[in-house]
Amino acid sequence: MAAVEDLVSREASGMLEIAGDPSGAIYLDAGRIVFARVPWVPGLAARLRGIRPSLAGLGELSSGQEADDAAIAELALQGGYLTLTALHELIQSIVIDAFLVLAVPLAMDSPVAAVRFTSTRTYWTELFPRFGIGLVRGEALRMAERIAEYGLTPTTEVRPCDLREPAAVLTREQWAVACQIGAHASARDLAARRGAALIGTLECLGSLTRAGLCAPVRVGGRGRPFTPAPGGVRSTGPSAEPPPAVCLPARHPARDYSVHDYRTQAARTAGPGQAPTADVLRQVLNGLRKLS
Numbered sequence: 001m002a003a004v005e006d007l008v009s010r011e012a013s014g015m016l017e018i019a020g021d022p023s024g025a026i027y028l029d030a031g032r033i034v035f036a037r038v039p040w041v042p043g044l045a046a047r048l049r050g051i052r053p054s055l056a057g058l059g060e061l062s063s064g065q066e067a068d069d070a071a072i073a074e075l076a077l078q079g080g081y082l083t084l085t086a087l088h089e090l091i092q093s094i095v096i097d098a099f100l101v102l103a104v105p106l107a108m109d110s111p112v113a114a115v116r117f118t119s120t121r122t123y124w125t126e127l128f129p130r131f132g133i134g135l136v137r138g139e140a141l142r143m144a145e146r147i148a149e150y151g152l153t154p155t156t157e158v159r160p161c162d163l164r165e166p167a168a169v170l171t172r173e174q175w176a177v178a179c180q181i182g183a184h185a186s187a188r189d190l191a192a193r194r195g196a197a198l199i200g201t202l203e204c205l206g207s208l209t210r211a212g213l214c215a216p217v218r219v220g221g222r223g224r225p226f227t228p229a230p231g232g233v234r235s236t237g238p239s240a241e242p243p244p245a246v247c248l249p250a251r252h253p254a255r256d257y258s259v260h261d262y263r264t265q266a267a268r269t270a271g272p273g274q275a276p277t278a279d280v281l282r283q284v285l286n287g288l289r290k291l292s
Helices: 002-009 044-051 066-078 084-103 133-150 172-180 187-194 198-211 278-290
Strands: 014-020 024-029 032-037 112-119 157-160 214-216
Touching: 002 014, 002 024, 002 032, 002 112, 002 133, 024 084, 032 084, 044 066, 044 084, 066 084, 084 133, 084 198, 133 198, 157 198, 172 187, 172 198, 187 198, 198 214
Parallel strands: none
Antiparallel strands: 014 024, 014 112, 024 032, 157 214
């Protein structure tokens, strides 16, 4: 996040590449964020397929290059599948998903091998909006705080379990996610499978865990098989207590980190390979929020 802040302040144009696990790229145009790509996050083609599975002509296109994404955006508009406003909202969702994965410490073991910026003239069309860092950072941190309450990360696997109450109320989106879990699945798996937003998928899984319909797969744990309750999934709302929160660790850069070490003191206190407490996570989020 600090590297992006620096590039924004210099009104830079080009691509910021993050090598590691997860890896990704953030694209800037005169200090404004245009797009972002992260393997964990469904791209523009995948998201459009999730909205319109039979989108004509989309099968030959795939996200990965500026020209490809520009062609996908143009196809969606010309075919009348999305309005310009809806397209901008979709791109914003992808960018915020990418920032959540790259800049907020949600993964268990996320080493950063290198950070490299390539300055170049932008080739993004005007179909792609330009976002300010304040909006993207604020939304990513707001969603990180909500997700932290569920004790889930993009790679946390969950499995169906017995409903603790006679019934529970689900939205259509929550039910669609529940039907896709199978024996077990993570938010990253489900988002890729459905062509859906990573953040939205995490929120659905969090709601399902609170409703008692699924639970995180603990290391060495077996969990209970799913058995539908007699009353079905139709009660007045989740009354079961949420599962214990999982401590969310910070992302530790590797030794050959090629830019500045932007870790906060809170992240350092966790120690390599050790999951920090919830208090440490709050310190990390507060430190990111103060970057300006």
